[in-house]
Amino acid sequence: MPFILDFTNEQEVEEYSSFILSKSLRGVENQEEFISRDDFKQYLEMVKTIQVEADLSSKEVISNYFVATRRSRPECNFPITSISKLTVLAESHARLRLNPTVTHEDAIAVIRLYEQSMSYVYGKSICTTVAPQMEMDFEQPAQVISYTKSPP
Structure with a gap:
């Protein structure tokens, strides 16, 4: 699983966030697909910086x-x-x-x-x-x- 801070472009960030959201809405079939707590914390830290x-x-x-x-x-x-x-x-x-x-x-x-x-x-x-x-x-x-x- 890639780390959010390792992304090189916005496309990768969007794909990663879509993956997270789709799994949270539809459930996870395989326990190995769960995102780690650290990865999720990094995601939330990045989200906080977005100006909307x-x-x-x-x-x-x-x-x-x-x-x-x-x-x-x-x-x-x-x-x-x-x-x-x-x-x-x-x-x-x-x-x-x-x-x-x-x-x-x-x-x-x-x-x-x-x-x-x-x-x-x-x-x-x-x-x-x-x-x-x-x-x-x-x-x-x-x-x-x-x-x-x-x-x-």
Whole structure:
């Protein structure tokens, strides 16, 4: 297994990060394929140095989710600081993917996690209210954006 610091170009870094992420999402068939703790620490140290910037679609998705949550759950007192917290989480998600741009996919991944925890506390997920045809599948963020922009 190569060490992150031994990479000579961005292609190798991207392949390595894809390997790590795919194994974490799909499981590992062979124990020998596990990444060592030291390799993983090096990966995280490298990830911390990546400067990211959010694109417009990621900002819109987070903002629209915030508005939809406040409308749907007025009892939860969803603070305005939640937008910045979701943004920081989306930035971290982009860094883990070694992507210098926070995309709507990063925002959606964070919202899915956040919404799941919110639904445990406050009941039914607003995601089925916002876009029932999506059933927590945010692959089509335009539907979420267009719904939350329309009047209640």
